[in-house]
Amino acid sequence: MLLQDRDGSILTITLNLPDKRNPISDVAMVDALSDAFEAADRDISVRCVILTGAGSAFSAGGDLKQMRPDSGGLRSSSPVETRRNYKYGIQRLPLLFQALEVPVVAAVNGHAIGAGLDLATMCDVRVAGESAKFAESFVKLGIIPGDGGAWLLPRIVGFSRATELALTGEMFDAKTALDYGLVSHVVPDSALLAKAKEIALKIAANPPHAVRMTKRLLREGQMADLKNVLEMSAAMQALVHNT
16 A cells, blocks of 8 residues: 655655555555654654655545445545544545654656645645646536645645636646646656655755754744744744754
C-alpha cells in the first residue's frame, strides 16, 4: 500500500496501489499515511519527506467502486454514517498534513485527480512531471470536495481560479499548473524524483528546528491574525536562539 525509502535525512513515501491508480479514500490507506507521516514528524532526523505515486498516477483520488452504498467505502445507505465515514476516514488527512512540522514535497507523476489533487495541495511544495494532469473534478461526478479541497485550493491558486477549477471540474496540464502557481517546477518525467530530492536536500541542509518552526509559522499564518503570528514568532525565536 505504501513504500518507504530512507536516504539519509530524506524519506520518500510512495503510494503503491498502481493498478487502482493510487486511491486514497480507503480507511486502510488513510491509516497507512497517518502512521507513516506521524512517525516522520516525531523523528527530528527526518529533515524532509517526498510524497509520490507508483505507476502512471500520483493519485486518482477516491475509489469509485466504493462509492456505492455499503460497499465498504465512504458512502453508507445511512447519511449519518456517511458523515462519520468522512470524518474518521479521508478528512483525517488534511488535518494531519496541516499539523505536520516536517516539510513535505509532492512529486506529482501522472494524474492528480479529485482527492488526488487535494492531497497534493496538502503538501508544502509541489513539483510535477511533464505528463502530470490535474483536476478538481468532484462536480463531474455530482459530488463535492469532501476532503477539504474547498479550503485548500483557494489558498494556493486564489479564490477566483479555485472557483473556476472546482465548478468546471476541467482537467489541466502541468504547464497550466505552473502558470496557476499550483506547482513550483515542471520537469521531464524522468527527472521528477531527482528534482524533488534536490529541493528536499536544500531544505534538509538547514537547521531542523528552525525549518520546522518556520513551516509551523507559515501554516499558522494561513489562519491566524498578524498579532498572534507575531506572538508565536517571538516565542519560537526565543527557542531557536538557543539551538
